[in-house]
Amino acid sequence: MQAFVATLNAAPIWLIVLIKSAVLLLVVVTTFAYAMLFERKILGWMQLRPGPNRVGPWGLLQPAADAAKLILKEDLTPKTADPLIYRLAPFISLLTAFSVYAVIPFGQSSSGVWAIGNVNAGILLILAITSMGVYGISLGGWASGSKYPLLGSLRSTAQMISYELAMSLSFVGVLMLAGTTSLGGIVHAQERLWFIVPQFLGFIIYVITAVAETNRAPFDLVEAETELVAGFHTEYSGLRFGLFFIAEYVNMLTVACVATLLFFGGWNALFGLVMVPGVIWFLLKVGAFLFFYMWLRATLPRFRYDRLMAFGWKILLPFATANLIVTAIIVAFRG
Amino acid sequence: MILFWILSILLIATAVWTITASKPVYSVVGLLAHFVALAVLYLSLSAEFLAVMQIIVYSGAILVLFVFVIALLSSGVAPFSVGPNRLPKALVPVMGIVIIAFGMLIYAVSRTSMPAPTGQTLGPVGSAGVFGSVADFGRALFTTQLLPFEVTAFILMVAVIGVVLLAGDAMESSGSAAQAKQVHREMREAILREGDR
Amino acid sequence: MRKNLYNVGAIFKGLSITFGFMFRHKPTIEYPSVRKQHAPRFHGLHELRRYADGKERCIGCELCSSACPANAITVIGAENAPGDRRSPGERHAARYEIDELRCIFCGLCEEACPTDAIVLTPHFEMADYRRGAFVYAKDRLLVPPEAGVGVAPDERPGGIPGDLGRVEELKSTMDIERGYAATWRGEALKTNRKGLAG
Numbered sequence: 039m040q041a042f043v044a045t046l047n048a049a050p051i052w053l054i055v056l057i058k059s060a061v062l063l064l065v066v067v068t069t070f071a072y073a074m075l076f077e078r079k080i081l082g083w084m085q086l087r088p089g090p091n092r093v094g095p096w097g098l099l100q101p102a103a104d105a106a107k108l109i110l111k112e113d114l115t116p117k118t119a120d121p122l123i124y125r126l127a128p129f130i131s132l133l134t135a136f137s138v139y140a141v142i143p144f145g146q147s148s149s150g151v152w153a154i155g156n157v158n159a160g161i162l163l164i165l166a167i168t169s170m171g172v173y174g175i176s177l178g179g180w181a182s183g184s185k186y187p188l189l190g191s192l193r194s195t196a197q198m199i200s201y202e203l204a205m206s207l208s209f210v211g212v213l214m215l216a217g218t219t220s221l222g223g224i225v226h227a228q229e230r231l232w233f234i235v236p237q238f239l240g241f242i243i244y245v246i247t248a249v250a251e252t253n254r255a256p257f258d259l260v261e262a263e264t265e266l267v268a269g270f271h272t273e274y275s276g277l278r279f280g281l282f283f284i285a286e287y288v289n290m291l292t293v294a295c296v297a298t299l300l301f302f303g304g305w306n307a308l309f310g311l312v313m314v315p316g317v318i319w320f321l322l323k324v325g326a327f328l329f330f331y332m333w334l335r336a337t338l339p340r341f342r343y344d345r346l347m348a349f350g351w352k353i354l355l356p357f358a359t360a361n362l363i364v365t366a367i368i369v370a371f372r373g
Numbered sequence: 374m375i376l377f378w379i380l381s382i383l384l385i386a387t388a389v390w391t392i393t394a395s396k397p398v399y400s401v402v403g404l405l406a407h408f409v410a411l412a413v414l415y416l417s418l419s420a421e422f423l424a425v426m427q428i429i430v431y432s433g434a435i436l437v438l439f440v441f442v443i444a445l446l447s448s449g450v451a452p453f454s455v456g457p458n459r460l461p462k463a464l465v466p467v468m469g470i471v472i473i474a475f476g477m478l479i480y481a482v483s484r485t486s487m488p489a490p491t492g493q494t495l496g497p498v499g500s501a502g503v504f505g506s507v508a509d510f511g512r513a514l515f516t517t518q519l520l521p522f523e524v525t526a527f528i529l530m531v532a533v534i535g536v537v538l539l540a541g542d543a544m545e546s547s548g549s550a551a552q553a554k555q556v557h558r559e560m561r562e563a564i565l566r567e568g569d570r
Numbered sequence: 571m572r573k574n575l576y577n578v579g580a581i582f583k584g585l586s587i588t589f590g591f592m593f594r595h596k597p598t599i600e601y602p603s604v605r606k607q608h609a610p611r612f613h614g615l616h617e618l619r620r621y622a623d624g625k626e627r628c629i630g631c632e633l634c635s636s637a638c639p640a641n642a643i644t645v646i647g648a649e650n651a652p653g654d655r656r657s658p659g660e661r662h663a664a665r666y667e668i669d670e671l672r673c674i675f676c677g678l679c680e681e682a683c684p685t686d687a688i689v690l691t692p693h694f695e696m697a698d699y700r701r702g703a704f705v706y707a708k709d710r711l712l713v714p715p716e717a718g719v720g721v722a723p724d725e726r727p728g729g730i731p732g733d734l735g736r737v738e739e740l741k742s743t744m745d746i747e748r749g750y751a752a753t754w755r756g757e758a759l760k761t762n763r764k765g766l767a768g
Binding site: 159179 | 402
Binding site: 085087091333 | 587594
């Protein structure tokens with residue numbers, strides 16, 4: 039074991055980063071697969087159904103069956119589609135969804151933070167990369183060359199721009215309290231008190247905008263089944279649809295990770311139970327947030343589009359600004 | 374250094390692609406790739422904050438609006454039809470300007486004394502005190518550079534208000550809002566009457 | 571503003587309802603492994619019965635065919651040959667075909683039959699890939715000699731015969747309501763589930 043660690047320490051940095059990325063990719067994809075199963079189970083239970091239970095015990099092999107189905111399905115490209123952009127869009131979605139994990143830390147040991155790259159502007163990088171995610175959707179919807187995807191992509195563009203503002207502002211309160219933009223530093227600043235307490239309004243705003251940013255119910259106007267069939271991915275099938283699907287869930291996971299890092303104290307233990315490793319705490323908190331997401335989806339009906347925009351600009355943004363100003367005043371007066 | 378060359382070639386290639394692409398959306402994709410490559414170039418120069426802002430502001434907000442407008446206006450997939458002879462004709466003055474600009478740039482660079490490389494460019498990017506870190510950038514922005522910063526913000530604000538005024542005036546003079554209201558009211562009444570029967 | 575605050579309360583009310591539903595009993599009947607209890611006189615696939623001596627009950631009178639509102643039954647009768655008597659009377663059905671895709675499972679054929687030959691069994695699983703496979707001829711309609719004579723609807727013991735099996739037998743043919751209720755509340759299903767895990 040010691041020899042193994044020694045060789046690992048001697049390895050060049052690019053090799054370590056490569057290994058870390060591979061491991062993380064595996065973890066994220068597995069989590070995605072089971073988050074999807076988990077969601078379908080939860081939705082089923084809340085709608086008085088048993089949920090998927092045919093493939094394997096308790097339906098545990100369902101993700102494998104879904105993957106096989108998506109891979110074997112025919113990959114269609116509409117005649118009116120723009121072939122280059124049509125094929126490019128799912129990859130943009132997936133790439134931006136996964137590259138966020140380069141900066142998300144999952145735990146801490148004596149040698150430092152568990153992350154691929156411990157960047158000081160971590161939270162800014164997350165914002166930057168997630169803001170690119172909209173291209174996959176808007177280009178994919180445009181390139182499909184039919185009307186529902188186009189409407190879906192227009193909606194997504196407007197929605198994401200509107201909610202990104204309030205989301206960024208809700209981050210700033212936390213950043214001011216922590217006095218750093220490094221995610222490790224933010225978690226460190228929450229050792230005594232989670233930021234959900236002093237930044238409760240910021241947290242509420244973040245939760246709402248996060249739902250809108252990931253295009254999930256009740257803000258899933260981008261793919262509203264009842265109005266737009268499936269929105270931007272109406273024309274996509276097979277593996278390309280699968281890529282969009284993975285991207286959506288990975289984005290959801292990202293949002294849960296960010297909420298955990300910024301508001302729930304990251305890997306800090308609850309009730310002083312420090313013997314449980316920090317990673318476990320982190321995953322538990324992420325899981326709780328994911329559950330809340332699914333719970334919301336099972337409960338709330340979809341927003342009307344004009345109300346969604348009005349809500350974002352007329353309610354969320356002023357509240358986020360007010361929260362920012364109040365936090366700034368308090369931080370300034372405290373020294 | 375290898376990174377610099379790869380990025381430079383990528384930047385020029387995407388820039389050329391942006392101008393010469395046959396469809397506006399291809400131009401946007403080219404520009405997007407260009408911005409991302411530029412951000413990576415900034416990162417390699419340890420201008421961390423600038424890199425992040427480049428992506429958030431240009432790729433994340435401005436270019437998205439480009440996509441929005443293109444999707445709204447040219448939802449058809451028909452490519453541009455630029456006259457076959459336009460590009461070569463335009464090339465002559467453009468090349469002239471480019472050569473002059475590059476000449477001035479090379480002259481300016483040769484006259485400026487560069488700081489010696491610290492050998493820390495790819496080190497711990499962005500911790501306070503290192504060139505280009507978020508903390509230092511913020512401090513500079515709100516202390517020594519506060520006036521230019523605020524003046525820029527004010528100019529942008531003026532521009533936004535100007536756009537709103539121009540657009541709002543056009544809308545009012547055509548009276549479309551009042552007309553729409555009237556139509557809406559009539560439709561509602563018609564629906565109510567139908568309901569009674 | 572007050573109305574908006576009320577709406578926020580409604581969100582939490584909705585959340586509490588959905589949370590509670592997670593732990594409720596699920597009324598889903600997991601069909602292939604658990605089967606719904608049918609009413610005793612359920613109308614399913616047809617069957618042509620025999621007498622105890624093995625002779626066919628059907629006398630080829632075509633009353634079922636003319637009673638059928640969906641024109642699903644085709645009967646072509648024939649005289650019984652002296653050496654090869656298929657049925658006790660003078661005539662028998664040379665061909666007897668029911669198109670189960672046309673059939674509306676109303677049971678009028680059953681009522682029209684003077685010899686109680688055609689009956690509707692509770693069997694309902696007839697899926698196939700070809701339309702032609704749904705035209706059931708005598709080879710599939712007639713009870714095989716080794717399988718007995720078939721059961722008339724009024725002879726049924728109030729429950730469902732063996733092919734659906736594994737469901738609780740009802741006390742009487744009139745106890746349909748209880749049978750339905752037992753399925754709905756899941757009581758009968760719970761006892762069945764134990765024997766049918768997986």
